[in-house]
Amino acid sequence: MTSESHSEAETRQIGFELGHRCRPGTVIAMHGGLGSGKTAFVGGLAEALGCRGRVSSPTFTIVNEYPGPLPLFHFDMYRLSGSDELFEIGWEDYLARGGVCAVEWSERTEDAFPPETIQVYFDKTGETSRRITILFPEDMQT
Numbered sequence: 001m002t003s004e005s006h007s008e009a010e011t012r013q014i015g016f017e018l019g020h021r022c023r024p025g026t027v028i029a030m031h032g033g034l035g036s037g038k039t040a041f042v043g044g045l046a047e048a049l050g051c052r053g054r055v056s057s058p059t060f061t062i063v064n065e066y067p068g069p070l071p072l073f074h075f076d077m078y079r080l081s082g083s084d085e086l087f088e089i090g091w092e093d094y095l096a097r098g099g100v101c102a103v104e105w106s107e108r109t110e111d112a113f114p115p116e117t118i119q120v121y122f123d124k125t126g127e128t129s130r131r132i133t134i135l136f137p138e139d140m141q142t
Contacts, residue, residue, distance in 0.1 A: 005130040008040045014132050015041035018118070019048025024070060024098035027113055029106035032122025037130045038104045041120070045102055046072050057104070062089055071099035083112040 005011040018028070022045070030038045043055040051068035057076055066072040073094045077086065086109045094101055095114070106113070119135040 001136075002131060002133045004125075005037065005132055006126075007128055008037070011037040011040040011130055011132065012044035012047075014134075015044025016048045017044075018120075018134060019045040019100075022049065022070065022100045024100075025095065026100045027095070027117040028100065028102045028120055029110060029113055029117050030102065030104050030120045030122065031107060033124070036122035036124055037132070038122055041122070041132070042072070042074050042102050042104075045100065046074075049100060063094070071097070073097075073099050073101045075101060075103040077103060077105040077108040083109045085109075086112050 003014050005014060018041075022028075028045070030041070032038055039055060039057045046053075046055050046066050046068070049066075049068050049070045049072050051066035051070075051072050053066055055066065055074065056064065062076060062079065064074045066074065091112055103109070103113075116137045118137070121133040121135075123131040123133075125131050
């Protein structure tokens with residue numbers, strides 16, 4: 001599924017729409033450079049999941065937790081060198097808690113994700129426009 005976004009609000013709306021499809025244990029691996037819209041997208045996810053609080057990038061904390069009816073665990077792997085470090089911070093515990101795990105810079109730790117992980121690609125197509133491609137596990141099978 002590919003969507004075009006022309007603003008931060010539209011990027012957030014695309015995240016909101018995906019959030020309504022999430023279930024306990026959903027993992028979302030996000031791919032895209034700095035400023036590509038990942039954090040705005042997660043803001044929409046959080047809203048759809050009923051989470052409270054302002055969503056911000058967890059670059060320095062590695063993970064931000066947003067409580068709600070379906071909690072959201074927002075990871076930023078930018079500072080990690082690989083999956084070993086992810087497991088050291090308790091990745092398996094987060095998976096077991098039954099929330100939604102949204103992972104920025106996921107390519108650094110992709111070997112730690114379950115096969116049913118949703119892949120989201122952010123491509124900047126202009127100053128404020130983005131092409132957002134969401135691949136669900138059934139889309140990834142060939």
